[in-house]
Amino acid sequence: MEYTQLGRTGLKVSRLVLGTMNFGPQTEEAESHVIMDAALDAGLNFFDTANVYGWGENKGRTESIIGNWFAKGGDRRDKVVIATKVFGGMNAEGKPWPNEDRLSALNIRRAVEASLKRLQTDHIDLYQFHHIDRRTPFEEIWQAIDVLVQQGKILYAGSSNFPGYKIAQANEMAARRGTLGLVSEQCLYNLAERRAEMEVIPAAQEYGLGVIPWSPLHGGLLGGVIKKENEGGRRASGRSAAALADTAVRAQIQSYEDLLAEHGIEPGEAALAWLLAQPGITGPIVGPRTLDQLKSALRAVELELGEELLTSLDEIFPGPGPSPEAFAW
Structure with a gap:
């Protein structure tokens, strides 16, 4: 497994991130443990979760599954860089009482204690703000984070789904307080969705943040969906099915699959x-439901795409171009 630094920290992390959002909702606990063991055996040491994963009445279930895996021993916890998130309300009905969601100091304090209990650990390596909170000033957020760092309950803070200007605001405020600030940004980024190249990734690079892309297959659209349909396999559903209903999108995906079939x-x-070949990327998040899906993702680390193929992919999925040229009318 290839490793890299997580932004401007001293943490060495694998260049793939094990996303655990399917553990509980789609993958039972026993199989989830098998997948985590296989990931660790393969050298994948960076696991990502969130306090709301499990969803609905089962919010927190995913963290509990990971915590039970840690409790098996074998130095599992010591070998893993664990990242979780805070923002969403944990009320099963989705109607939180005041201060039971978002990034108030009170909710951050409550949420981190609950995550530590579910994860069965004494600290979280990377504590991420799942979304921006326009109601809470960064002065309050950083004050709460600084206390948690001093207490040893978290090591680093990261963001998720932040626009570029919020990354700048957050880190400028942290700098004024004399603290480290954000060390990573988790954003939507893949071949079919490249808007992060306009502001988010440049901001992350400017401030020394690692970039952790989520949805690297764009909801399955980049995972050979047309090929699977033609072979009688799993058909596209949800957003992927809706996207493929657009003839232009379907033609684009067909060109993509045809190009890769040639190679x-x-x-x-x-x-x-x-994604691994793009500048500034720490590692994409993969969310396997099965062991076979994990094995497929691990093969990607060893795959090198030649310049000609990278150029062809850019022609099929052109990015916005460098800033500020990308904003030209």
Whole structure:
């Protein structure tokens, strides 16, 4: 497994991130433990979760599954860099009482204690703000985080789904307080969705943040969805099905799959390898439901895409271009 630094920290993390959002909702606990063991055996040491994963009445279930895996021993906890998130309300009905969601100092304090209990650990390596909170000033957020760092309950703070200007605001306020600030940003970024290249990734690079892309297969759209349909396999559903109903999108995905077929490369593995080849990227989040899906993702780390193929992929999925040229009318 290839490793890199997490932004401007001293943490060494694998270049793939094990996303655990399917543990509980789609993958039972026993199978989830098998997947985590296989990931660790393969050298994948960076696990990502969130306090709301499990969803609905089962919010927190995913963290509990990870905590039970840690409790098995074998130095599992010591070998893993664990990242979780705070923002969403934990009320099962989705109607939180005041201060039971978002990024108030009170909710951050409550949420981190609850996550530590579910994860069965004494500290969280990377504590991420799941979304921006326009109601809470960064002065209050950083004051709460600084206390948690001093208490040893978290090591670093990161953001998720932040626009570029909020990354700047957050880190400028941290600098005025004399603290480290954000060390990572988790954003939507893949071949089919490249708007992060306009502001988010440049801001992250300017402030020394690692970039952790989520949805690297764009909801399955980049995972060989048309090929699977033609072979009688799992059909596209949800957003992927809606996207493929657009003839232009379907033609684009068909061109993508045809190109990779010519090179004998699986589409999902190519999408991950493309992300790994982009500047500023720490590692994409993969969310396997099965052991086979994990094995496929691991193969992408060894896959090198040649310049000609990278150029062809850019032609099929053109990015916005460098800033500020990308904003030109």
